[in-house]
Amino acid sequence: xxxxxxxxxxxxxxxxxxxxxxxxxxxxxFELIIVDNNSNxxxxxxxxxxxxxxxxxxKSNYNYPYCQNIGIKHAKYEILCFxxxxxxxxxxxxxxxxxxxxxxxEIKVLSVATxxxxxxxxxxxxxxxxxxxxxxxxxxxxxxxxxxxxxxLRLMYGNINNFADKRFKKWAYSTIEGYSGSAIIITKDCLxxxxxxxxxxxxxDFDLFNRVKKQSLSNKKIMAIQLALGVYFHHYQRLTxxxxxxxxxxxxxxxxxxxxxxxxxxxxxxxxxx
Numbered sequence: 001x002x003x004x005x006x007x008x009x010x011x012x013x014x015x016x017x018x019x020x021x022x023x024x025x026x027x028x029x030f031e032l033i034i035v036d037n038n039s040n041x042x043x044x045x046x047x048x049x050x051x052x053x054x055x056x057x058x059k060s061n062y063n064y065p066y067c068q069n070i071g072i073k074h075a076k077y078e079i080l081c082f083x084x085x086x087x088x089x090x091x092x093x094x095x096x097x098x099x100x101x102x103x104x105x106e107i108k109v110l111s112v113a114t115x116x117x118x119x120x121x122x123x124x125x126x127x128x129x130x131x132x133x134x135x136x137x138x139x140x141x142x143x144x145x146x147x148x149x150x151x152x153l154r155l156m157y158g159n160i161n162n163f164a165d166k167r168f169k170k171w172a173y174s175t176i177e178g179y180s181g182s183a184i185i186i187t188k189d190c191l192x193x194x195x196x197x198x199x200x201x202x203x204x205d206f207d208l209f210n211r212v213k214k215q216s217l218s219n220k221k222i223m224a225i226q227l228a229l230g231v232y233f234h235h236y237q238r239l240t241x242x243x244x245x246x247x248x249x250x251x252x253x254x255x256x257x258x259x260x261x262x263x264x265x266x267x268x269x270x271x272x273x274x
Contacts (some may be wrong), residue, residue, distance in 0.1 A: 002030040002094060004081045005071030008047075009061055009245050010035040013146040014236065015046060018085045025091040025161070028098070033074050035067040038246075061246040063254065065197035065204035071162060071194065080191070084182040087114070088153060088234040090164035096231045097185055100173050106223045108190035109212050111179035112231040113167065115156075119176065119229050131156060135237070144239055153234065164232040171229035178227035181205030182235045191220065199250065203257045210261055 006013060006021070022032070032053045036044045038060055047055050055071055070084055079098070083089075093112065101107055111117075115131050118124040134155045157163040162194035185207060194211050201207045213224045248254070 001038070001077045002026075002079045002081055003033060003071075003075035003077040004030055004083055004259050005033045005035065005068055005075065006083050006085050007035040007037065007064060007071070008039060008066035008085050010039045010041045010042055010043055010045060011239060012039075012041045012043045013144060013149060014045050014086050014239060017146065017149055017205075018087065019047075019050065021088050022083075025089050026094050027092055028094045030094070033071045035071050037061040037067065049262050060249040062200050062250055063199070063204075063248045064248055065201065065207075066199045066248075069195045069199060070202070072191070075188075078188045080186050080188060082184045082186070084235065086236040086239045088160055088236075090232050091161045093231050093233070096168070096173065097228060098173065100185065100226075100228055101185075103173070104223075105110040106174075106221055107175065107226050108193075108222050108227055109179075109208070109225045110175070110185045111207070111225060112183050112228050112233050114169075114180040114182060114233050114235045116182065116235050116237070117178055117227060124172075131237070132136070156234070160234055161192070167232045168230040173230050175226035177224045177228065179209055179225045180227070180233075181203065184208065184225075185232050193219075195221065198260070200253055200255045201257055201260060202248075202254060206257050207260065209214060210264075214264070233253065241269065 017041065030052065032050070034047045034053060035056045035058065036047070037058050044055060044057065047053050054074055056074060058067070072080065079101070097110060100110060113119070116124065118127065134152050138148050138152050140229045153160060194215055197204050198207050210227050212222065216222050216224045
């Protein structure tokens with residue numbers, strides 16, 4: 001079984017769509033752990049009424065890595081999936097991911113192809129250019145309500161599962177070094193080796209890549225983070241960032257990625273693929 005950890009602050013319409021596709025397109029049993037940063041739009045209550053869902057109720061707004069670490073404490077299973085709430089999950093993603101992990105024991109941290117990150121910078125720019133042309137005019141006209149979010153998805157792909165199926169037929173279980181920060185899968189035994197998310201750094205996905213990459217250079221049993229090219233998720237991109245949200249309670253403890261990695265610049269990578 002799989003533990004899925006997702007931090008939220010408001011975005012009720014997006015949360016409902018995220019959950020709809022998660023349930024429809026996940027084949028294997030899973031638990032969903034929602035870390036709620038004191039939502040006030042009904043999002044907390046929505047998740048509280050769902051089966052196989054744990055809602056952790058923060059009294060204030062905390063940064064991304066802090067929330068992931070809280071989720072880890074409650075996770076029961078060996079495969080941990082750190083998913084943004086603004087993604088659309090494609091059919092059979094879990095079976096494909098587990099096969100990759102089972103067939104290559106050196107892969108401990110895995111991500112998926114998204115409209116952020118694909119097999120090349122050219123491919124990523126092409127699909128992201130199309131997404132921006134669809135996204136911004138519709139947000140300007142209709143905001144981020146359910147109707148608008150669904151229309152964006154339909155205009156982008158027609159049927160996202162068909163789009164993802166075509167990618168899977170082309171790429172199957174192949175991987176390359178890279179990641180999309182909106183969807184990262186880690187085995188629990190890897191966390192025991194590399195440690196938890198660094199709560200000081202909001203850009204925690206970049207930090208995680210650097211840490212895993214550094215570990216892989218000295219430990220041949222762990223590969224750098226791999227991007228599963230045949231598994232595709234759509235990412236709505238920065239919906240929370242574009243809306244107003246409370247300051248992080250733990251902001252005074254935070255540092256930049258550059259501060260942490262200033263003495264090891266060879267690991268400081270901000271554009272892994274796209």
